[in-house]
Amino acid sequence: xxxxxxxxRRARPQRACVGRARTSRAxxxxxxxxxxxxxxxxxxxxSPPPPSALSAGSSVFAPxxxxxxxxxxxxxxxxxxxxxxxxxxxxGVIAAARWWAERSHLGGRRTACAPAGSxxxxxxxxxxxxAQVLLADVRRVLERHGMSCGRMPLRVxxxxxxxxxxxxxxxxxxxxxxxGIELRSGLGSLHAAHVLAHEFMHAWLWMQDFPxxxxxxxxxxxxxxxxxxxxxxxxxxxxSCLASDAAMLRAQLGTIELNARxxxxxxxxxxxxxxxxxxxxxxxxxxxxxxxxxxxxxxxPTVSAPLPSQPPPGRQARARA
Numbered sequence: 074x075x076x077x078x079x080x081x082r083r084a085r086p087q088r089a090c091v092g093r094a095r096t097s098r099a100x101x102x103x104x105x106x107x108x109x110x111x112x113x114x115x116x117x118x119x120s121p122p123p124p125s126a127l128s129a130g131s132s133v134f135a136p137x138x139x140x141x142x143x144x145x146x147x148x149x150x151x152x153x154x155x156x157x158x159x160x161x162x163x164x165g166v167i168a169a170a171r172w173w174a175e176r177s178h179l180g181g182r183r184t185a186c187a188p189a190g191s192x193x194x195x196x197x198x199x200x201x202x203x204a205q206v207l208l209a210d211v212r213r214v215l216e217r218h219g220m221s222c223g224r225m226p227l228r229v230x231x232x233x234x235x236x237x238x239x240x241x242x243x244x245x246x247x248x249x250x251x252x253g254i255e256l257r258s259g260l261g262s263l264h265a266a267h268v269l270a271h272e273f274m275h276a277w278l279w280m281q282d283f284p285x286x287x288x289x290x291x292x293x294x295x296x297x298x299x300x301x302x303x304x305x306x307x308x309x310x311x312x313s314c315l316a317s318d319a320a321m322l323r324a325q326l327g328t329i330e331l332n333a334r335x336x337x338x339x340x341x342x343x344x345x346x347x348x349x350x351x352x353x354x355x356x357x358x359x360x361x362x363x364x365x366x367x368x369x370x371x372x373x374p375t376v377s378a379p380l381p382s383q384p385p386p387g388r389q390a391r392a393r394a
Contacts (some may be wrong), residue, residue, distance in 0.1 A: 104339060194263035204229035204256050206266065210314050211270045214305050219354055220277050228253040228274060236385045238268040240275035251276045265316055267299050267325060276299035284364045293340025294360065300329050300341065
């Protein structure tokens with residue numbers, strides 16, 4: 074055993090880190106490493122791998138010098154390459170279209186009408202929401218006669234006005250739009266619906282690019298629209314959210330037919346007389362083309378249609394530039 078231990082000690086290598094090597098290792102611990110075979114330097118960094126086939130052939134996919142020169146010229150002129158500018162423009166168009174879609178959806182969506190017959194005709198209209206429901210009913214009924222403003226936003230504001238209603242119009246000579254309708258607070262629901270139908274006709278004439286009309290003619294056409302709305306409710310009461318019987322509706326129609334106030338009553342009777350023997354849209358197209366009523370056909374002697382040369386200014390239509 075002693076002999077084998079002695080042989081093992083003789084065969085075991087001795088550490089070489091002695092003397093100066095130990096001193097160098099103490100001064101430079103990272104630079105000078107000691108191993109069983111003696112001091113050696115840290116391993117060298119591995120050499121980079123050889124280029125792959127894709128990187129070797131990358132020059133094949135590089136754009137030609139003419140394209141690079143064109144891109145540099147575009148960036149020097151516009152600050153960005155043209156393809157980036159086109160991308161930014163496309164993003165802007167999409168954002169604008171989304172904004173307009175949301176705006177038209179919020180402002181132009183139809184307010185859901187209340188269930189049929191759920192609103193009392195004598196219920197006072199005191200809030201904007203009540204007036205908006207009645208306007209939605211008016212728009213739905215008049216659409217059956219082809220008088221629609223589509224998804225055009227049309228808001229109703231209820232307030233203390235000196236008149237029953239007012240349509241606020243705007244335009245710049247090339248484009249027209251509606252700012253809204255104002256309604257007097259406290260009107261009964263049936264009367265308020267009559268006024269809203271009148272003001273909606275003002276909005277429809279304005280958005281259909283009708284020429285400037287005399288006050289008696291414009292007010293007469295608007296009263297004609299109100300008359301058609303109420304007459305539709307007489308024939309189909311279930312189509313409206315107003316709980317009105319035929320007697321109340323005919324009484325409201327009589328107020329339009331016998332209205333003696335200028336220019337509403339005279340204008341309505343003139344438009345009603347011109348409507349005899351022709352369709353509603355034939356009448357409207359003639360007024361839009363010529364700014365006047367067509368010739369009356371077989372006008373009964375009991376119907377008078379005075380045409381004042383200088384009627385007083387209308388109280389319900391107002392244009393604001």
